[in-house]
Amino acid sequence: MKGKKSTAKREVLFFKPSIGRDEEQAVLDVLRSGWLTTGMRVCEFEKDFANFAGARFAIALSSCTAALHLALEVLDLNSDDEVITTPFTFSSTASEILHAGAKIKFVDVDPSTGNIDATRIKNAVTDRTKAVLPVHFAGHPCDMDSIMDIALEYDLRIIEDAAHALEAKWADNKIGSIGDFTCFSFYATKNITTGEGGMVTCDNEIMAEKIRLLSLHAMTKDAWKRYMPDEQNNRNNKYYQIVSRGYKYNMTDIQAALGIAQLRKVEKMWERRKNLVSLYMSRLADVSEIKLMAIENSIKHAHHLMLIKLVPGELNISRDNFLNELRDRAIGASIHFVSLHMHPYYKNKFGFEDNDFPNAAYLSNNIITLPLYPDLSEEDVYYVTDCVKEIIEKHKAKKLVSVTS
Ligand SMILES: Cc1ncc(COP(=O)(O)O)c(C=O)c1O
Numbered sequence: 330m331k332g333k334k335s336t337a338k339r340e341v342l343f344f345k346p347s348i349g350r351d352e353e354q355a356v357l358d359v360l361r362s363g364w365l366t367t368g369m370r371v372c373e374f375e376k377d378f379a380n381f382a383g384a385r386f387a388i389a390l391s392s393c394t395a396a397l398h399l400a401l402e403v404l405d406l407n408s409d410d411e412v413i414t415t416p417f418t419f420s421s422t423a424s425e426i427l428h429a430g431a432k433i434k435f436v437d438v439d440p441s442t443g444n445i446d447a448t449r450i451k452n453a454v455t456d457r458t459k460a461v462l463p464v465h466f467a468g469h470p471c472d473m474d475s476i477m478d479i480a481l482e483y484d485l486r487i488i489e490d491a492a493h494a495l496e497a498k499w500a501d502n503k504i505g506s507i508g509d510f511t512c513f514s515f516y517a518t519k520n521i522t523t524g525e526g527g528m529v530t531c532d533n534e535i536m537a538e539k540i541r542l543l544s545l546h547a548m549t550k551d552a553w554k555r556y557m558p559d560e561q562n563n564r565n566n567k568y569y570q571i572v573s574r575g576y577k578y579n580m581t582d583i584q585a586a587l588g589i590a591q592l593r594k595v596e597k598m599w600e601r602r603k604n605l606v607s608l609y610m611s612r613l614a615d616v617s618e619i620k621l622m623a624i625e626n627s628i629k630h631a632h633h634l635m636l637i638k639l640v641p642g643e644l645n646i647s648r649d650n651f652l653n654e655l656r657d658r659a660i661g662a663s664i665h666f667v668s669l670h671m672h673p674y675y676k677n678k679f680g681f682e683d684n685d686f687p688n689a690a691y692l693s694n695n696i697i698t699l700p701l702y703p704d705l706s707e708e709d710v711y712y713v714t715d716c717v718k719e720i721i722e723k724h725k726a727k728k729l730v731s732v733t734s
Pocket residue numbers: 391392393394395418419421422464490492493513514515516526527
C-alpha cells in the first residue's frame with residue numbers, strides 16, 4: 330500500500346461527521362416522542378458515557394466550554410486564585426478560567442506533543458495556585474502521573490480539557506477517570522458529535538450535583554421532573570426554587586440521541602482513524618522538511634488531529650502559503666492552534682510577547698492539520714500526502730554548499 334500511486338486531483342474535505350441510519354433513526358424517534366429537551370435520552374447518554382469514561386458521574390452539557398466553566402465555577406475561585414494551563418489551546422480553556430473569576434498562569438508546551446510541559450508546572454505553582462488545567466492536545470494524553478503528583482503535593486484540583494481525547498488512555502487509565510473533572514466536546518468536528526455538546530465527568534457526588542444544578546438555572550427541579558405524569562400527582566411539584574446563580578447549559582434529548590448512537594460506534598471510528606494516521610505516518614516518515622508529532626508508547630492516543638510541523642529553514646514557503654497551496658489542490662487543511670498568548674486580546678490584556686512561550690510560538694507558526702475522519706479513504710490520504718510532498722519539492726530551500734579545494 331505504501332508505494333501505491335495517488336489518484337487524480339480530488340476534493341478532500343477537512344472533516345465530515347460519520348452520521349448513519351442509526352443516528353437518523355435515533356433523532357427521528359426523539360422528534361416523534363414529543364419530548365425534545367433534557368429528559369430520558371440525556372439520562373441514558375450520561376450513564377453510557379460514565380461507563381465508557383470509567384467515571385462515577387457524567388453530566389451532559391451544551392458544550393465543552395460549558396463543562397470547563399462549571400468545573401471551574403464549583404471550585405469557588407476568587408480573583409487572586411491562579412489556574413495553571415497551556416497557551417497552546419482553543420479559546421475556551423483559558424476564557425473559562427477568566428469567567429470563573431480567577432487568573433490564568435500559562436506554562437509552555439513540549440514541542441514534540443504540543444502538551445503542557447509537566448516538568449515546568451512545579452515552577453509555576455505559587456501559594457495562590459488552586460488548579461491545573463491540562464489539555465490533551467490532538468488526542469495525546471498529558472503526563473498525568475507527574476500532574477497528579479504535583480496536585481497531591483500542593484493540594485491542587487485537576488480539570489482536564491479532553492475535547493480532543495475522548496478515547497485516550499494514560500497508561501491503563503481512561504481519560505475521564507483521572508483528574509477531579511474531565512471535560513469533553515461533541516462539537517461537529519470532534520471524535521463523536523452531537524452537533525454541539527459536551528460532558529463533564531467526575532467521581533465526587535456533591536460536585537456532580539452542584540454542576541448539574543448550575544447547568545440549568547440552579548433550579549431545584551428541571552422540566553422533566555415537573556411535567557412527568559407520576560410527578561404531576563404530587564401537588565408540590567409545580568414549584569421550583571432557584572438556589573444559586575445558574576446557567577443555561579443543559580443538553581437536549583435530540584443531541585443526546587445522536588450522542589448515544591455515536592458512542593456505540595466510538596471504538597470502530599477510532600480504529601479507522603488510527604489506521605489512517607499509520608498510513609499518513611508511513612507516507613510522510615522520510616520527508617526531512619517536516620516533522621510528525623510524537624506518540625509515546627505507553628499511551629492510547631485518541632487520534633483527533635493529524636498534524637505536520639514544517640521544519641524552520643528547510644523550506645522557502647511560509648506555513649500560511651503552504652496551507653494556501655494545499656487549498657489550491659482542494660485539500661481542507663487547517664491550523665490547531667495559534668497559541669492564545671499570540672492573540673490580540675491576550676497580548677493587550679496581559680502584555681504577552683510571542684517569545685514568552687517559545688515552544689507554543691514555534692508550533693503556532695509551523696503546524697498544519699491535515700484531514701482525518703473515518704470516512705476519509707486511503708486514496709484521499711495518498712492524494713494529500715502526495716500533494717504535501719509536491720509542495721515541499723517545489724519549495725525546498727536552496728542550501729549553500731561549501732566547496733573546499
Ligand atoms: C482544546 C479544546 N478545548 C475546548 C473546546 C471547546 O469545545 P466546545 O466547542 O464543545 O465548547 C475545543 C473546541 O474545539 C477545543 O479544541
